[in-house]
Amino acid sequence: MSVSADLLIVRNQTRRQRYNQKQQTAQKNPISICAVNFGCDENLGYLIRAAACFGAECLHVIGNLPDRAYLIPVSGSLIDYVDIIQHANPHDFLAWTRQHDVTVMSAEIADGSTSMYDVEFDFGRKTCVVVGNENTGVPAEILHNSKILHIPMPGVGFCLNTAQTANIILYEFNRQLNERVQREYLCVG
Numbered sequence: 001m002s003v004s005a006d007l008l009i010v011r012n013q014t015r016r017q018r019y020n021q022k023q024q025t026a027q028k029n030p031i032s033i034c035a036v037n038f039g040c041d042e043n044l045g046y047l048i049r050a051a052a053c054f055g056a057e058c059l060h061v062i063g064n065l066p067d068r069a070y071l072i073p074v075s076g077s078l079i080d081y082v083d084i085i086q087h088a089n090p091h092d093f094l095a096w097t098r099q100h101d102v103t104v105m106s107a108e109i110a111d112g113s114t115s116m117y118d119v120e121f122d123f124g125r126k127t128c129v130v131v132g133n134e135n136t137g138v139p140a141e142i143l144h145n146s147k148i149l150h151i152p153m154p155g156v157g158f159c160l161n162t163a164q165t166a167n168i169i170l171y172e173f174n175r176q177l178n179e180r181v182q183r184e185y186l187c188v189g
């Protein structure tokens with residue numbers, strides 16, 4: 001099928017039809033994101049959208065979830081395509097990750113944190129990256145039990161939006177995963 005015929009079909013389909021079609025070949029990668037009690041519900045919508053686009057395995061939410069009806073438009077109608085696991089508090093979340101053998105990383109600007117430029121993801125294990133509340137950041141209990149990474153920011157600003165932080169990390173995870181797949185393919189070939 002030509003590209004233009006392909007585009008025509010996409011234009012004639014509803015969003016949900018397009019998602020259902022893409023879901024048949026969509027990838028799920030060994031990464032998830034954890035949101036900490038976001039103050040702004042829109043950020044959770046953006047996170048759901050990022051998780052769906054980048055093939056995150058699931059989304060963890062510590063604290064309350066807004067109404068599904070609110071999340072439909074802000075997530076680009078992707079709320080039904082991402083598994084959400086809710087935890088009452090940071091302690092329960094950490095217990096869950098231990099039970100399920102998941103490596104926890106925190107995105108935070110903190111003394112001694114590792115630059116994103118130096119982070120190498122371990123694809124042999126599942127990783128969950130925690131992004132913090134808009135005002136209070138990542139809870140201390142999680143920071144003390146995780147590897148902390150920061151995204152270098154050479155500009156005048158001090159802090160990224162929490163959902164945008166997740167987007168950058170998911171992008172970098174996929175970039176490294178793709179590089180690894182290419183390398184293995186070249187070795188086999």
Ligand SMILES: C[S@@+](CC[C@H](N)C(=O)[O-])C[C@H]1O[C@@H](n2cnc3c(N)ncnc32)[C@H](O)[C@@H]1O
Nearest residue numbers: 107108131132134135137138150151159160162
């Ligand atoms: C707006 S910041 C909140 C910062 C909070 N006021 C504090 O001082 O802890 C929200 C979240 O975005 C993430 N974040 C923002 N900029 C970041 C960066 N450059 N590197 C890593 N995480 C970042 C962190 O997870 C942070 O908790």
